[in-house]
Amino acid sequence: MKKLISLLILTLLWTSTFSQSQTSERAKWFTDARYGMFIHWGLYSAAEGYWKGEKIRNDNDYAEWIFYRNSISKEEYVTLLDRFDWDKINPEEWVILAKKAGMKYVTFTAKHHDGFALWDSQASNYDLGDFTNHKRDIVKELAEACKKHGLKLGLYYSHWVDWEHEFGWDHKKELTGITPEQYNKYWQEKVIPQMRELLTNYGEISMIWFDMWIHHSQTVVTKEQLFQLKKLIRELQPNCLINSRLGLSIDEDPDVDFKELGDNSLGDKKEDFPWQSPATVAHSWGFHATDSEWKSTTTLLKALINNVSLNGNLLLNIGPRANGDVPWEIQQRLLEMGSWLEKNGESVYGAGAFDLPKNQHDWGKITCKKVGEKTTLYYHVFNWPLNKKLFVTGISSKPGKIWLLSNKEKNPLKFTHKGAYTEIELPDEQPDPFVSVIAAEYDLIPEISAGLVAKTKSGGYSFLPGNQITPAHSQFIVKKEKYGTIPEYLLVEKPETFTWKIFVDTPGKKHFDMSFSYQNESSNAAEIILQAAGSEISTLAKPTGKTVGEPNENWVIDNFASQRIGEINFSETGFYEIKMQIIPSANNILKFQWIWAE
Ligand code: GLC
Numbered sequence: 001m002k003k004l005i006s007l008l009i010l011t012l013l014w015t016s017t018f019s020q021s022q023t024s025e026r027a028k029w030f031t032d033a034r035y036g037m038f039i040h041w042g043l044y045s046a047a048e049g050y051w052k053g054e055k056i057r058n059d060n061d062y063a064e065w066i067f068y069r070n071s072i073s074k075e076e077y078v079t080l081l082d083r084f085d086w087d088k089i090n091p092e093e094w095v096i097l098a099k100k101a102g103m104k105y106v107t108f109t110a111k112h113h114d115g116f117a118l119w120d121s122q123a124s125n126y127d128l129g130d131f132t133n134h135k136r137d138i139v140k141e142l143a144e145a146c147k148k149h150g151l152k153l154g155l156y157y158s159h160w161v162d163w164e165h166e167f168g169w170d171h172k173k174e175l176t177g178i179t180p181e182q183y184n185k186y187w188q189e190k191v192i193p194q195m196r197e198l199l200t201n202y203g204e205i206s207m208i209w210f211d212m213w214i215h216h217s218q219t220v221v222t223k224e225q226l227f228q229l230k231k232l233i234r235e236l237q238p239n240c241l242i243n244s245r246l247g248l249s250i251d252e253d254p255d256v257d258f259k260e261l262g263d264n265s266l267g268d269k270k271e272d273f274p275w276q277s278p279a280t281v282a283h284s285w286g287f288h289a290t291d292s293e294w295k296s297t298t299t300l301l302k303a304l305i306n307n308v309s310l311n312g313n314l315l316l317n318i319g320p321r322a323n324g325d326v327p328w329e330i331q332q333r334l335l336e337m338g339s340w341l342e343k344n345g346e347s348v349y350g351a352g353a354f355d356l357p358k359n360q361h362d363w364g365k366i367t368c369k370k371v372g373e374k375t376t377l378y379y380h381v382f383n384w385p386l387n388k389k390l391f392v393t394g395i396s397s398k399p400g401k402i403w404l405l406s407n408k409e410k411n412p413l414k415f416t417h418k419g420a421y422t423e424i425e426l427p428d429e430q431p432d433p434f435v436s437v438i439a440a441e442y443d444l445i446p447e448i449s450a451g452l453v454a455k456t457k458s459g460g461y462s463f464l465p466g467n468q469i470t471p472a473h474s475q476f477i478v479k480k481e482k483y484g485t486i487p488e489y490l491l492v493e494k495p496e497t498f499t500w501k502i503f504v505d506t507p508g509k510k511h512f513d514m515s516f517s518y519q520n521e522s523s524n525a526a527e528i529i530l531q532a533a534g535s536e537i538s539t540l541a542k543p544t545g546k547t548v549g550e551p552n553e554n555w556v557i558d559n560f561a562s563q564r565i566g567e568i569n570f571s572e573t574g575f576y577e578i579k580m581q582i583i584p585s586a587n588n589i590l591k592f593q594w595i596w597a598e
Contacts, residue, residue: 022273026239027257029152029206031274032350033104034308035341036154038278038317039094040064040285041138042112046083046322049288056288063319064286067114067163068171074126074164077114080322081131089324091138092145097318097326099149101334102341104349106146107154107209107315110139110198112286115164115190119201123193126164143202154207155198159191159229160221160247161211169220183220195229199236208233208240212247213262221247230255243276258313266303267310270353276313279303281330287319294329297336298434302365304337304348305380305435309365311353336434343406344437347378355448356394357467362456363390364435375445378405379438384430385457390438392422393454393503397446405437413438418573420449421505449575453500460598461510463500463578465490472496478591485549486557489517489591492526495583502578502597504570510597512537514580515562517544517591524585530565530595531579537566541582541590560593 023031042064049056049063051070056062058069067077098106111117119139120129128136139155146153162168167178167186199205212219216226226248233240241257250256250273258274261267266277281300282291295303304314318334320326341348347367354368354377364382368375377399379390398417402424403410414425422440430436451469453461465477465488475496480488504510512530518541520526525540542563549555570576578597584590 024257027241027274030105030241030258030313031311031352033152034313034348034351035101035103035304036105036107036152036276036313036315037094037098037101037103038156038285038315039106039108040112040156040287040317040319042109042118042286043067043077043080043114043116044112044286045320046080048321049284049286049290055290061284061288061291062286063284063288063291064109064112064114077164078116078126078131083322084132085323086132086136089136091141091324092148093324094318094320094326095142095145095149095151097331097334098151101316101338102345102348103151103316103334105152105154105206106142107156107207108139108142109156111157111162111194113158113161113163113170113211115158115162115168117194119197121194121197123197124165124190139198139202143205147203152206153202153204154209154241155205156209156211157195157198158211159195160219162186162190165190173220178220180220180222184225187221187225191225191229192232195232196236199233199240205237205240207243207257209243209260210246212245214247215249216247219247223248223252227253261312267307267312268358270310270355270358272311274313275311276315277303277307278315278317280317280319281333285317285319287321287327294333297333297340300333301337301340301434302382305365305367308348308351308367309353309380310358340432340434344432344435346376347380347405347437347439351378360394360454361392362454362462370445371441373444374400375442377440377442377446379424379440381426381430381436381438383457384436385426387457387459388426388428390424390426391455391457391459392424392440394420394449394452395422395446396420396449397442397444398422399440399442399446402438402440404431405439406431418503418505419575420452420503421455423505449503451501452575453502455502455505458598460596461502463498463580463595463597465498465592467500469499469501469577471498482549482555482557485555487560487593489560489593492582492584492590492592495581498580498582498592500578501575503575505573507571507573509567509569511567512565513562513596514541514565515560515593515596516541517558517560517593518584518588519543519545519558520585520588524588526582526584526588526590528565529581529583530568532568532576533570535568537568539563539565558591560591562596565595 044064047066056066117127119137121127163170165186167182243260245260261277283293284291351367351369354366364380367378402413416423529538544559544561547559549557
């Protein structure tokens with residue numbers, strides 16, 4: 001019986017700790033895959049962000065918006081087709097690149113907002129079939145290439161916005177208006193039949209990627225139209241995933257398969273419901289001749305790891321040129337990511353979040369995976385510690401074995417484990433130029449010791465208003481101002497107590513410093529009392545004065561400075577509570593920023 005109960009507890013622990021519990025059967029492949037390729041390619045690719053010498057209007061510089069932004073007529077827009085090099089264009093190459101990049105699925109803009117279908121559509125005469133002599137059907141070519149190379153195919157379809165159809169939505173219609181009947185005509189004669197074509201003629205379609213980034217109630221599209229569309233997809237391809245930009249909220253329709261975050265927004269909280277960030281390598285989605293904000297390979301890898309560490313996916317975009325070429329800057333980064341994934345992919349594919357706070361460690365991010373009976377945690381070291389030691393705080397189970405993930409022989413790394421703390425001896429040199437991964441294998445599920453402030457890379461502890469055990473409701477954090485010249489702080493107007501918890505792995509003395517701003521010039525200073533390990537230290541906060549935020553801009557701000565509170569001896573290895581009281585003098589406030597112990 002006892003065994004049964006512990007098994008039950010273990011199972012419960014398992015579900016709350018690792019599995020992405022709100023993933024439908026249909027979406028399992030998706031949460032396993034974690035990494036896909038977005039392809040923005042269409043007539044706009046040939047404009048390259050410029051029309052008749054003028055750069056695309058609007059600072060957001062999304063090259064695929066040129067039709068609308070630069071007020072191009074539908075007839076002139078299709079002349080862009082003359083610039084395409086059909087002999088050279090080979091969508092299979094994009095799929096091969098995706099494969100080399102370690103991506104598991106491809107999402108292609110079958111019809112973007114410009115309304116031009118990149119297949120031979122019978123439901124519209126604004127499509128490739130009607131405008132090229134080459135009889136090319138890019139959706140078909142991609143579907144075949146994906147099948148050949150073992151990738152899933154998703155299709156982007158702009159349902160809400162369509163700039164070419166008389167009754168499709170373009171934002172100018174906010175001025176002219178459109179009747180529900182007119183919009184429904186567009187819907188029934190273009191959207192529904194085109195979706196039917198896409199879901200019937202190309203074999204398995206694994207995902208339809210809609211792009212209505214606001215809720216339908218703010219648009220011309222009705223809930224009924226969206227349900228009609230969804231029903232069609234479920235009927236024709238029951239396994240096809242639908243993203244949340246369909247426009248129905250998850251409350252209205254829990255049957256949507258995954259949440260799509262905003263453009264280039266990475267995840268910032270762990271979620272059990274599947275989700276994804278669409279992201280660009282530079283800025284624009286469609287090819288843009290003068291886009292140059294290339295994110296580095298490391299930045300992109302960190303984006304992927306960040307998302308996986310919170311149960312999310314990354315859909316990374318390429319914007320090929322009108323001759324099919326993928327800009328070298330994109331290729332290079334994708335290939336580098338691919339070779340990283342070849343060595344370290346185990347920490348990404350089929351992996352997900354572990355239940356420690358997302359910013360627990362200052363050295364990087366953790367992902368987690370169950371392999372057979374064992375569980376492996378993957379420590380992604382973004383910053384290789386100068387002291388060549390990795391400090392892991394908050395896991396009370398002892399790992400069985402630790403190794404460098406890219407090391408095929410799994411040569412063990414030395415480590416010590418005490419209480420809720422593991423210290424790993426790292427190789428002298430950072431093994432990977434981008435992100436090095438340390439794998440730690442545990443029997444069963446590693447147990448967590450919650451609420452601990454982690455030991456930082458340099459060995460100190462950073463106590464913040466945000467990492468207290470249970471902050472009081474009355475505590476009010478003031479966000480940073482003036483571009484961070486005034487840092488984030490907690491306003492203390494009356495006596496306030498703060499509590500943190502740490503695990504001390506090496507007994508000894510630690511000194512405590514506090515950073516704050518205190519503007520009282522009189523001797524009536526605020527009192528700071530700190531208690532830990534049975535001792536109490538206290539000090540009077542000295543005024544911190546003013547400082548100049550920016551030279552010559554008359555930008556004078558309250559200064560934040562740190563002051564030593566004193567020293568406390570932690571005589572034994574173990575858990576300690578750190579309690580601090582701030583007692584400001586009457587009618588005075590103290591702005592508390594942080595405490596540092598070392
Ligand atoms: C936005 C843009 C669109 C782009 C998409 C990618 O919705 O309108 O051009 O395709 O983001 O996420």
